[in-house]
Amino acid sequence: MFGLDKRDTSLLMIVAVLTLFAPFILNPFPTGSGLAQFNAGYPDLMQRFVIFGIFAIGFNILFGLTGYLSFGHAAFLGVGSYSAVWMFKLLSMNVLPAILLSVIISGLFALVIGYISLRRSGIYFSILTLAFAQMSFSLAYSVLTPITNGETGLQLTLDDPRVLGVTATADGSIPVTNLFGLEMRGTYEMVVGPWAFQFNMGYYLCALVLIAAFYLAIRIFRSPFGMMLRAVKSNQQRMNYTGLNSKPYTLAAFVISGMYAGLAGGLMASMDPLAGAERMQWTASGEVVLMTILGGAGTLIGPVLGAGFIKYFENIFSKINDNVLHGWFAILPDGLEDFIVFVVHPFIGKGWHLTLGILFMLVVIYLPGGLVEGGQRIAGWVRGNKKPDAPQSETKPAE
Amino acid sequence: MSKLDVSRRGLLRTGAVTGAGLALPTIFTAQSASAFTNDPTGGTVTLGFNVPQTGPYADEGADELRAYELAVDHLNGEGDGGMLNSFSSKALQGNGILGKKVEYVTGDTQTKSDAARASAKSMIEKDGAIMISGGSSSGVAIAVQGLCQEAGVIFMAGLTHSNDTTGKDKKANGFRHFFNAYMSGAALAPVLKNLYGDDRKAYHLTADYTWGWTQEESIKAATEALGWETVNTVKTPLAATDFSSYIAPVLNSGADVLILNHYGGNMVNSLTNAVQFGLREKEVNGKNFEIVVPLYSRLMAKGAGANVKGIHGSTNWHWSLQDEGSKAFVRSFGTKYGFPPSQAAHTCYVQTLLYADAVQRAGSFNPCAVGEALEGFEFDGMGNGKTLYRADDHQCFKDVLVVRGKENPTSEFDLLEVVEVTPREQVEYAPDHPMFAGGQLGSCNPGA
Numbered sequence: 001m002f003g004l005d006k007r008d009t010s011l012l013m014i015v016a017v018l019t020l021f022a023p024f025i026l027n028p029f030p031t032g033s034g035l036a037q038f039n040a041g042y043p044d045l046m047q048r049f050v051i052f053g054i055f056a057i058g059f060n061i062l063f064g065l066t067g068y069l070s071f072g073h074a075a076f077l078g079v080g081s082y083s084a085v086w087m088f089k090l091l092s093m094n095v096l097p098a099i100l101l102s103v104i105i106s107g108l109f110a111l112v113i114g115y116i117s118l119r120r121s122g123i124y125f126s127i128l129t130l131a132f133a134q135m136s137f138s139l140a141y142s143v144l145t146p147i148t149n150g151e152t153g154l155q156l157t158l159d160d161p162r163v164l165g166v167t168a169t170a171d172g173s174i175p176v177t178n179l180f181g182l183e184m185r186g187t188y189e190m191v192v193g194p195w196a197f198q199f200n201m202g203y204y205l206c207a208l209v210l211i212a213a214f215y216l217a218i219r220i221f222r223s224p225f226g227m228m229l230r231a232v233k234s235n236q237q238r239m240n241y242t243g244l245n246s247k248p249y250t251l252a253a254f255v256i257s258g259m260y261a262g263l264a265g266g267l268m269a270s271m272d273p274l275a276g277a278e279r280m281q282w283t284a285s286g287e288v289v290l291m292t293i294l295g296g297a298g299t300l301i302g303p304v305l306g307a308g309f310i311k312y313f314e315n316i317f318s319k320i321n322d323n324v325l326h327g328w329f330a331i332l333p334d335g336l337e338d339f340i341v342f343v344v345h346p347f348i349g350k351g352w353h354l355t356l357g358i359l360f361m362l363v364v365i366y367l368p369g370g371l372v373e374g375g376q377r378i379a380g381w382v383r384g385n386k387k388p389d390a391p392q393s394e395t396k397p398a399e
Numbered sequence: 400m401s402k403l404d405v406s407r408r409g410l411l412r413t414g415a416v417t418g419a420g421l422a423l424p425t426i427f428t429a430q431s432a433s434a435f436t437n438d439p440t441g442g443t444v445t446l447g448f449n450v451p452q453t454g455p456y457a458d459e460g461a462d463e464l465r466a467y468e469l470a471v472d473h474l475n476g477e478g479d480g481g482m483l484n485s486f487s488s489k490a491l492q493g494n495g496i497l498g499k500k501v502e503y504v505t506g507d508t509q510t511k512s513d514a515a516r517a518s519a520k521s522m523i524e525k526d527g528a529i530m531i532s533g534g535s536s537s538g539v540a541i542a543v544q545g546l547c548q549e550a551g552v553i554f555m556a557g558l559t560h561s562n563d564t565t566g567k568d569k570k571a572n573g574f575r576h577f578f579n580a581y582m583s584g585a586a587l588a589p590v591l592k593n594l595y596g597d598d599r600k601a602y603h604l605t606a607d608y609t610w611g612w613t614q615e616e617s618i619k620a621a622t623e624a625l626g627w628e629t630v631n632t633v634k635t636p637l638a639a640t641d642f643s644s645y646i647a648p649v650l651n652s653g654a655d656v657l658i659l660n661h662y663g664g665n666m667v668n669s670l671t672n673a674v675q676f677g678l679r680e681k682e683v684n685g686k687n688f689e690i691v692v693p694l695y696s697r698l699m700a701k702g703a704g705a706n707v708k709g710i711h712g713s714t715n716w717h718w719s720l721q722d723e724g725s726k727a728f729v730r731s732f733g734t735k736y737g738f739p740p741s742q743a744a745h746t747c748y749v750q751t752l753l754y755a756d757a758v759q760r761a762g763s764f765n766p767c768a769v770g771e772a773l774e775g776f777e778f779d780g781m782g783n784g785k786t787l788y789r790a791d792d793h794q795c796f797k798d799v800l801v802v803r804g805k806e807n808p809t810s811e812f813d814l815l816e817v818v819e820v821t822p823r824e825q826v827e828y829a830p831d832h833p834m835f836a837g838g839q840l841g842s843c844n845p846g847a
Contacts, residue, residue, distance in 0.1 A: 039525065042521060042524040042525040043520075043524055044517060044520035044521055044524050045517075045521060045525075048517065138636070141607075141608065141637070142607040142608060142634070142636070142637075145609075149609075150538075150608050150609050151536075151537075151538040151608035151609045151610070151637075152512070152537070152538045152541045152542065152563065152568065152609045153512045153538065153541075153542050155541075155542070155545050155568070156545075157838070157839075158838075158839045158841050159839070168841070171842055172841050172842035173548070173841050173842055173844050174548075174549070174841070176549070185549075187524075198524070272516060272520070272546070274512065274513075274516065274542055274545065274546075276511065276512035276513050276538075276542065278511040278512060278513055278514075279513055314514075314517075315517060315518070315521055318452070318506065318507045318518070319504060319505065319506050319507075319518070319521065321505045323503075349452060349505070349507070350452035350453050350457070350507055352507075353453065
């Protein structure tokens with residue numbers, strides 16, 4: 001279907017099913033039970049899963065295919081967010097023009113940065129992109145405050161013009177983001193027995209965009225263009241010697257991946273109309289690198305899994321506090337309870353970074369192909385053959 | 400390699416999928432019946448405490464969290480009741496809020512607007528929090544305040560000192576108990592005049608972001624009104640850790656007072672650098688060189704060590720105050736945790752009680768009813784004397800403390816001494832003061 005072979009079609013179908021049924025899949029525990037803490041099926045986090053999934057897919061087009069490790073991809077995400085919020089301030093609260101503008105602006109921005117950075121490869125390229133991203137961050141944080149509102153972040157106000165919309169609603173509040181009248185924050189709650197599933201309009205918009213973005217990524221991976229990018233990764237020098245100029249290809253990949261990041265930024269602003277400078281900080285750029293590597297660089301679905309994994313830790317583990325722990329282990333005798341809480345304490349709440357770091361190390365050491373390799377190994381065991389078949393998880397960094 | 404052939408069956412299938420996708424949004428048109436977001440229906444009510452647990456303000460965040468836990472204990476009738484005994488409003492019974500037991504969820508803001516909003520959203524969407532409180536930086540507080548306005552819950556700001564929180568970014572659902580940069584300036588100016596005279600030349604080093612600017616603007620206006628001259632104002636990047644290159648030019652500028660508009664780790668580093676450069680032993684224009692830190696906190700004083708001795712600044716509250724409310728709070732906090740609370744802890748504790756009291760008096764958790772109960776509310780016994788929650792901008796007006804780094808600290812907590820309690824009238828300003836103009840409260844949003 002859609003011009004894909006059978007294997008890719010089933011992959012796309014899996015992604016589609018996972019995203020469309022996420023409200024069920026991510027809410028396995030009944031509301032009110034002790035395990036409800038681990039439920040991730042609330043609109044904001046689901047939106048984040050999907051948006052960072054898009055971001056990581058785009059990053060993977062550059063890193064996974066060409067091997068160029070960009071350390072400044074968050075800059076495009078930030079530029080996309082700022083463009084979208086400005087669109088909400090000036091034009092209307094419809095998300096469509098905002099998302100379009102954010103993709104276009106970040107594409108242009110990527111063209112400029114890519115043109116300069118791609119003069120070098122390897123570590124020099126990474127450093128150049130990092131420098132540009134930090135520069136954008138500093139500019140957004142203080143120098144360009146009239147455009148970005150600095151540290152506070154760009155927000156909507158009651159006196160924005162909004163030429164095609166209303167400045168303020170009848171009851172004196174800021175209008176909400178919508179798609180031709182469908183409010184992004186609109187949520188339908190379905191109660192089935194002890195479970196409560198939330199279906200959010202904004203989430204489904206993001207989900208549809210993710211499926212489209214994933215489809216586009218598959219097409220790029222399987223196209224002659226994708227083959228050319230892989231060639232860049234395996235031996236760029238040899239390509240140059242044969243008289244082929246690889247730069248247009250890498251630049252195109254860079255711009256495409258920048259546009260993906262801008263799309264993610266635009267969606268993020270559409271779900272929550274605020275754009276902050278921290279979105280461009282180097283930690284944010286590092287995060288998408290982690291997502292891609294954790295999930296499996298160069299694989300199609302890996303980055304999406306990695307994005308979900310990291311966002312899950314950030315949002316769920318950071319919210320477990322000692323109080324919750326005591327609740328869980330309340331049945332144990334007092335001394336033992338306190339001991340277990342004491343042992344677990346460093347890994348939850350503010351220690352979520354630590355847990356994530358340990359997991360990341362384990363994955364990189366034992367599963368160099370990321371979560372995708374883990375999945376393949378398990379599948380291999382189930383099928384009974386010891387050797388995993390990993391036709392598309394070549395994850396050697398290029399140099 | 401890529402092919403696109405359309406078969407009849409494929410087309411039908413694609414059409415069906417697309418149709419289902421397009422029809423999906425119609426299920427969202429149904430809305431729930433409740434009158435406001437997260438109406439607590441069971442026997443409990445959930446509050447969301449959103450503080451920085453990692454990043455530069457993690458110390459403040461940890462102290463705020465302790466204060467919240469203490470406040471929840473007291474609301475539920477556990478512990479010794481703390482400030483509930485000295486609070487002028489007696490609506491709270493120690494049986495939760497409106498008879499519902501208070502529960503809470505916590506989150507990490509990481510001192511980033513995005514992370515803070517994500518965390519606050521999960522509290523609202525997943526945990527059903529009816530009120531969000533916290534924040535240890537103005538940027539984050541403003542971002543979360545905006546979110547709460549959209550989501551239709553009340554935001555009780557924690558430590559946020561920028562004029563903008565209740566100035567150009569004020570929101571109908573947001574309330575601030577902490578003082579602000581303007582008040583710091585107004586409180587400090589007379590003290591500085593008495594100490595250093597009225598013909599000083601000031602040099603500002605300012606953290607280059609919203610809070611720094613509003614503070615510089617406020618202090619500059621207040622000191623220039625005294626007759627001081629502002630020699631220069633220099634912005635320093637927030638991430639800076641070494642301020643030597645900014646301190647050196649001060650020596651040759653002809654200035655005789657250095658004003659550090661820095662907070663947290665920034666202030667610790669810039670003050671240390673300034674002292675290392677021997678600024679305090681200098682004599683300029685025949686006067687002793689002085690350093691002023693407009694926003695002080697005990698945690699910062701601890702970080703800067705002996706360098707804070709004799710340096711003046713302002714603070715919202717200090718644990719050594721001797722009124723009934725402060726004593727009660729310090730006692731219960733000390734009993735539970737073994738050391739005195741910081742000003743961040745105090746403001747968070749008070750905010751939680753004020754919210755609970757407002758709900759109790761309003762008889763409803765509806766944000767609009769709660770907002771009405773808080774607007775224009777006058778109270779006492781919370782450690783700052785008579786206090787007013789002004790209806791025009793949701794800012795608390797109360798006495799402001801001018802403090803000085805103690806020369807001979809008796810313990811690691813006894814670092815600051817109160818020089819003067821500036822009365823409320825002196826720090827009040829009109830709601831349309833130019834430093835606060837430009838924003839609108841809008842109307843309260845109950846969500847749903």
